[in-house]
Amino acid sequence: MSNAVAAPRTPEVRSNRSPTHEFVKHLQTVRKPIIVGHVTPDADCIGSNFGLALAMRENGIDATVGLPTGCVANKISFMLDLSRGVPTTGELNPSISFDSIIVIDTAAAKRINIQPLPDLGGPLVSFNIDHHITNDDFARHNWVDPHASSSCEMVSVLVNRLGWKMSKPVASLLYAGLYGDTGGFSLPCTSAESLRIGAELVSAGADVAHIGEQLCRSQNRSDFELLRRVYDHTTVVADGRIAYSHLSYKDITDAGCKADDIDDQVSIPRALKGVRLAMLFSEGEPGVVRINLRGEGTVTVVELAQRFGGGGHAQSAGVKMKNKPMEQVISEVVAAAEEHLRNLGVK
Numbered sequence: 001m002s003n004a005v006a007a008p009r010t011p012e013v014r015s016n017r018s019p020t021h022e023f024v025k026h027l028q029t030v031r032k033p034i035i036v037g038h039v040t041p042d043a044d045c046i047g048s049n050f051g052l053a054l055a056m057r058e059n060g061i062d063a064t065v066g067l068p069t070g071c072v073a074n075k076i077s078f079m080l081d082l083s084r085g086v087p088t089t090g091e092l093n094p095s096i097s098f099d100s101i102i103v104i105d106t107a108a109a110k111r112i113n114i115q116p117l118p119d120l121g122g123p124l125v126s127f128n129i130d131h132h133i134t135n136d137d138f139a140r141h142n143w144v145d146p147h148a149s150s151s152c153e154m155v156s157v158l159v160n161r162l163g164w165k166m167s168k169p170v171a172s173l174l175y176a177g178l179y180g181d182t183g184g185f186s187l188p189c190t191s192a193e194s195l196r197i198g199a200e201l202v203s204a205g206a207d208v209a210h211i212g213e214q215l216c217r218s219q220n221r222s223d224f225e226l227l228r229r230v231y232d233h234t235t236v237v238a239d240g241r242i243a244y245s246h247l248s249y250k251d252i253t254d255a256g257c258k259a260d261d262i263d264d265q266v267s268i269p270r271a272l273k274g275v276r277l278a279m280l281f282s283e284g285e286p287g288v289v290r291i292n293l294r295g296e297g298t299v300t301v302v303e304l305a306q307r308f309g310g311g312g313h314a315q316s317a318g319v320k321m322k323n324k325p326m327e328q329v330i331s332e333v334v335a336a337a338e339e340h341l342r343n344l345g346v347k
């Protein structure tokens, strides 16, 4: 989300606050796209996918969102109601002929949330719109802006660039994702541009109160039970600089939750005063440990995630580790995190 780490490519390519003329020109030829995001979609993923799809449909383009059924967390399922009228498909069925695939908010092609995974080198014209610093430009046409707070911020720029009117439901979808990825306009990734775009979306009719209530004040019982466990299991090490918690498969199912409900619960250990690096270890499916990492202040975590095969943003990253017991993953990653803070000179 923030940009404290140097991007691994040239500044010209990596400071694309607005899509290139070339990118827009190719996008304008699209008539029947499928729009897809990443596995375990968050508010930014759902908002950007459905926001662009709805804006396209309002402008005569037959857009479909690729989204497996049942994968949207309870907390953000209200966003699906905002996007009524956008058709969805659970799999990339070859009998439906799309002319293009637009991948949004997805750091790597292997993280695309549709089966079978599309062949981005095949006949479908592919587009990649994303703000993850580790995005490797996997599509034919790429617009990657790691300085954008969110993919919803980028889609807002795109809708304006295409000269389309921002409708009320599109504004609400994009605002929800912008709100989500900026942590309610409070994380370091929040720029003046994010706030300006937020204001534009509100002017266009984004429903601030409804979205705020849904995202912040509508916890259902099972999510609440899950948080109780996150609080309970929080451990603090490295003189209070590192805090982490864990959720076993049993914790998650006993609370009445599923893997897709693990979203931003890492904000609990992160909220402790003095914590510079927070982690949540969760076993949403047996044998797979997912780690959410967050950095505070100047602490970046993406290098730490990459060391274990993950990626993401400079200060918000993730990893999945298979076939290792939770205790072993925790001890390895916590040791690496302590070393990481020492290397960064964080006292």
Ligand SMILES: [Mn+2]
Residues within 6 Å of the ligand: 044, 045, 105, 131, 149, 150, 151, 181
């Ligand atoms: Mn995002």
